[in-house]
Amino acid sequence: MAEVVRMPKMSDTMTEGVIAKWHKKVGDKVNSGDLVAEIETDKATMDFESYQEGTLLYIGPKEGEAVAIDAVIAVLGEPGEDFQALLSGDAPAAEKAPEKTEEKTEEKKAAEVSGPESSASTVTPEELGCTVITMPLLSDTMKEGVIAQWNFKVGDTIKSDDAIADVETDKATMEVTAYADGTLLYVGLEAGQAAKVNDIIAIVGPAGTDITPLLNQKSAPAKTETAEAPKADAAVAATAAPVAAGNDDSRVKASPLARKIAQEKGINLSDIKGSADGGRIVKKDVESFVPAAAQPAETKAAAPATETKAITLPTFVGEERYTEKPVNQMRKTIARRLAESLFTAPHFYLTVSIDMDNAMAARAQINEVAPVKVSFNDIVVKAVAVALKKHPAVNSSWQGDKIRFNEHTNIGVAMAVEDGLLVPVVRFADGKSLSHISAEVKDFAQKAKAKKLQPADWEGSTFTVSNLGMFGIDEFTSIINSPDGAILSVGAIQAVPVVKNGAVVPGNVMKVTLGCDHRVVDGATGAAFLQTLKSLVENPVRLLA
Numbered sequence: 089m090a091e092v093v094r095m096p097k098m099s100d101t102m103t104e105g106v107i108a109k110w111h112k113k114v115g116d117k118v119n120s121g122d123l124v125a126e127i128e129t130d131k132a133t134m135d136f137e138s139y140q141e142g143t144l145l146y147i148g149p150k151e152g153e154a155v156a157i158d159a160v161i162a163v164l165g166e167p168g169e170d171f172q173a174l175l176s177g178d179a180p181a182a183e184k185a186p187e188k189t190e191e192k193t194e195e196k197k198a199a200e201v202s203g204p205e206s207s208a209s210t211v212t213p214e215e216l217g218c219t220v221i222t223m224p225l226l227s228d229t230m231k232e233g234v235i236a237q238w239n240f241k242v243g244d245t246i247k248s249d250d251a252i253a254d255v256e257t258d259k260a261t262m263e264v265t266a267y268a269d270g271t272l273l274y275v276g277l278e279a280g281q282a283a284k285v286n287d288i289i290a291i292v293g294p295a296g297t298d299i300t301p302l303l304n305q306k307s308a309p310a311k312t313e314t315a316e317a318p319k320a321d322a323a324v325a326a327t328a329a330p331v332a333a334g335n336d337d338s339r340v341k342a343s344p345l346a347r348k349i350a351q352e353k354g355i356n357l358s359d360i361k362g363s364a365d366g367g368r369i370v371k372k373d374v375e376s377f378v379p380a381a382a383q384p385a386e387t388k389a390a391a392p393a394t395e396t397k398a399i400t401l402p403t404f405v406g407e408e409r410y411t412e413k414p415v416n417q418m419r420k421t422i423a424r425r426l427a428e429s430l431f432t433a434p435h436f437y438l439t440v441s442i443d444m445d446n447a448m449a450a451r452a453q454i455n456e457v458a459p460v461k462v463s464f465n466d467i468v469v470k471a472v473a474v475a476l477k478k479h480p481a482v483n484s485s486w487q488g489d490k491i492r493f494n495e496h497t498n499i500g501v502a503m504a505v506e507d508g509l510l511v512p513v514v515r516f517a518d519g520k521s522l523s524h525i526s527a528e529v530k531d532f533a534q535k536a537k538a539k540k541l542q543p544a545d546w547e548g549s550t551f552t553v554s555n556l557g558m559f560g561i562d563e564f565t566s567i568i569n570s571p572d573g574a575i576l577s578v579g580a581i582q583a584v585p586v587v588k589n590g591a592v593v594p595g596n597v598m599k600v601t602l603g604c605d606h607r608v609v610d611g612a613t614g615a616a617f618l619q620t621l622k623s624l625v626e627n628p629v630r631l632l633a
Contacts, residue, residue, distance in 0.1 A: 090165030121370030218293030258421030500549030
């Protein structure tokens with residue numbers, strides 16, 4: 089039975105290939121492993137050998153012509169066999185033909201429904217007694233949402249306070265409320281699919297209502313399907329195999345697959361006799377090759393004493409593997425916002441070392457009486473808020489044609505979660521006690537891990553603190569959390585020798601790095617802020633005054 093030969097995908101970026109040369113012509117007999125053509129890809133010109141056997145009945149593209157991936161380039165079969173059906177129908181296309189016909193029929197019906205009469209007038213949801221539910225804006229940075237799950241199906245009765253679906257945003261998974269009574273008439277996308285903000289996701293109304301006019305006016309978001317690119321069987325054979333050094337294999341005529349197998353088995357291709365055209369070595373020649381018997385002991389003994397003994401290394405064959413995971417909404421937003429910040433705000437960084445001896449002693453005394461345990465990060469958050477009141481230029485943001493100087497201190501606290509990073513905000517931190525700040529941060533951490541943070545929890549920061557000290561990081565730099573004008577990176581407390589009163593003594597030092605948006609914070613301004621911060625942390629009693 090005739091079989092089609094398709095253009096293989098020979099590189100990860102290849103979209104089409106050019107037939108550089110045909111090594112066979114119509115009527116030639118083709119065996120498995122025979123070199124059929126040379127194909128020029130976006131990377132290199134590579135050999136294409138056949139994995140099929142038969143007579144070459146048809147050649148599609150001429151030499152020099154470009155062909156799309158998976159397009160038919162040749163047909164193999166029995167001499168005289170009729171192959172025209174394969175070219176005109178193309179098996180995969182023939183299978184899809186009924187779907188296309190059906191789609192056209194549906195489009196035709198839709199066109200008839202929304203003909204001149206219907207297009208002349210606009211039907212509103214109110215006229216039909218329906219409520220159109222769109223993808224809501226659940227956070228200030230949200231561009232699209234993913235339906236995590238539907239809680240109802242088409243035909244179910246809905247009440248106005250029912251949560252019809254759970255939507256995954258860039259921050260958390262949140263419920264979407266119907267705000268309408270009636271029957272669920274339409275669902276625009278399936279669980280796991282994404283819709284942009286304000287796209288139609290559902291329609292609720294009286295049972296039996298024809299909602300076609302609404303959908304014709306504003307269609308629901310198209311359902312996207314990810315189709316894996318077709319993989320031609322010959323693609324593996326077309327991969328260029330490395331040539332072994334130290335022998336004359338590079339001059340031996342052999343297929344890429346034959347070279348790869350020979351290299352894996354440690355076989356010298358020059359020892360093999362090829363069975364293909366022109367003595368070319370193919371896969372079956374390597375697999376059936378039997379090495380010659382070892383030389384007799386007498387011959388070895390007669391070898392010169394100065395002969396260098398050959399070193400034989402064992403063959404190790406590895407396997408390249410990887411796993412791909414779709415990017416979730418949180419990671420998409422992190423990537424977009426940080427890229428915007430990095431390439432929009434001109435960053436510069438200032439680092440200072442802080443003596444933590446007094447802070448460590450003060451924290452131990454505070455925790456003896458505090459209702460909740462106070463961390464070093466809580467002390468830093470409080471100190472930052474107090475320092476910002478003295479340096480309002482650091483508590484500012486770039487607004488394009490003006491600079492906003494914030495008189496309040498809302499400190500964002502960066503928190504790592506399973507899928508990325510969240511920054512809940514401790515509001516008016518300069519007026520809160522260390523215990524109050526500690527309790528808020530702990531509550532935010534629990535909500536973040538459970539994906540229960542709400543938009544009000546992460547909006548409105550004026551400055552951000554990012555702490556990696558608990559991971560043993562000495563010092564690091566952070567990208568500014570836009571629209572803030574600065575961010576503080578906090579490292580670990582290190583036990584190091586320090587000089588006090590002219591003597592080297594044991595000490596505890598913590599490095600902090602201030603990342604600044606140079607549009608609103610100058611170097612001297614940032615340095616003055618750090619000096620104030622250093623003074624507050626080194627003398628934490630000032631935070632309690």
